[in-house]
Amino acid sequence: MKEAEFYEQHKDNKVQCLLCPHNCIISNGKLGICKVRRNIDGKLIAENYGQVSSMAFDPVEKKPLYHFFPSKEILSIGTVGCNLKCSFCQNSEISQNSVKEYPMLRYYDTDEVIKIAQSRAGNIGIAFTYNEPVIWYEFVLDVAKKAKEISLKTVMVSNAFINKEPLSKLINYVDAFNIDLKSFTNYFYKKYTSSWIEPVKENLKTIKRSGKHLEITNLIIPGLNDDCKDFENMISWIRDELGKDVPLHISRYFPQYKLQTDVTPLNTLQNCYDRARKKLDYVYLGNIRTNKGSDTICPSCGKTLISRTGYSTQLLGIASSGKCMYCNRAILNHNYVEL
Template sequence: MKEASYYTRENGKVRCFLCPHNCLIAVDKRGICRVRKNVGGKLIAETWEQVCSLHFDPIEKKPLYHFYPGQTIFSVGSVGCNLHCKFCQNCEISQVGVDEYPFLHTISTEEIVNKAVSIKENIGIAYTYNEPTVWFEFMAEIAKQAKSQNLKNVMVTNGFINPEPLEDSLEFMDAYSVDLKAFDENFYKKITSSWLQPVLETLKTIKKSGKHFEITNLVITNTNDDPDEFKEMIDWIAEELGKDTVLHISRYHPTYKMSEPSTPETTLNLFFELASKKLDYVYLGNLHSLQGQNTYCPNCKTEVIKRTGYLTEVTGLDKVGNCESCQYKIIKYRI
């Protein structure tokens, strides 16, 4: 356990400023994320050095398709989340606190970095599985040490974070995989217990910083699958973040508190077509499909990266990530 950052004291309570919930927490109580607790007037980050999973994963699993394609990344997760998505695929770790999950184990920041450097093919560390915003202090300490070892840092996030910690994270993060769950405040409120605007601000801040980022949109049957709303979201992405923004359209399957049927392939294919009219790099995830897997040069249409499941083959890029056929810049980060 460690004293948290980003809080103030208010008459014996503490106010956490890590995410837009800005929870006011009484003594012996926790915030909405269940992992930040007022202990005797101090805000404690209970997830400090507490992990639920450590795995070497393909970077494509985060998903990041334009950041060191085909490479491995050491992935670390803990417990808790500041959102309560009814479709959460990781609810067993995201909707619990440290004393509600029996498989947590203690590991120091140094040990995590040592594991990450133990495999020479590994490019860095991803903070993922549950929402890393809620274990910000632990993530920041690992990331700073990882950076000093020339490892890359990747944050897989819902984007519901306050501007100050987000700005601080830009100092040590190299890339972000951000969920944009819908383009509708009602959806965010009813289905995730949060709101949309801070997520849009997060995306704009990351874009402005020049750091790499990719967006994932999970399309849920009868919930956020209105084509007009989707088109509005795509227009916003193209205008505010640029047509070169990488978008992963992901298939939903019933889980946790959502029982709507799996997203029909026809919907995903339609959304793929709609997004591809405005954005250069659109992919389909959670789906066996020939469409939306490979990367094609937006300029000359040559296939430059071929993907089969998590098997990634760079087929048409030169050493600096340009299209071999027409020299168009496609990937800024590759080995």
């Protein structure tokens, strides 16, 4: 447990958390919407500080990040809780429980996490993933600061539903983001996630402007967010506001948690892929075994530069500079190339 950052004390021993746009006003003894930040006698306490639900060395492609140290591993850790209530959540057993409700947590201090990250040869750093890292803010920040001191990379796999000030502080210590853009309509965000889209769009622009590495994931759920016009609006917005070089991962939905609609049909995914490829340089299909949409193709010369089968990744045409070996086009961010 640790006292939270970004909150205000109100009268009657209430506190207001200012970490995410919910801005919960919390009575003494109660938790915020995310189920991990509790008002204890007028102080806001992060109950999940250091409480780890899952830890593994994963391929960085599993985050998914395809343009950030491809083929390398990253120590991936998560806790419990989430500030969204997605009815289709793929990790609800950790995201929708509090510290008290999830008995399999183990406490690690920041030095232990760093030591584990350093123990594996070739590990590039630490990814905060599995559940929403925004609501683990204080621990993520403390670990990320230590990681920076020894040149470990840090990654956030996030919904980007966070207030501006905490994001501005955190962004200094994070090297790469995969942001889950769940749909391009506020209707969907409100009805199926209990949040709203505007802060997510603003935060995507902030991350891009910061120069940190950014990739986006969009889970396609049949009948709920697969409308062609909305999808076209989304990819046009990504191209115009973020840039056509931001990789987009179009992901296949499987029934989970409260939502039990059908699995996304393959032709829906392929249709989305074809539409997105007309506007964006790098489009990938996820949660699906297919030859289409897994490799990195040079947008200039059309050569296959990175080949992927499952989580097996082969670098075929990337120079140590991060450029295409055949035509010299920049493919990976220069700062991150140590292949």
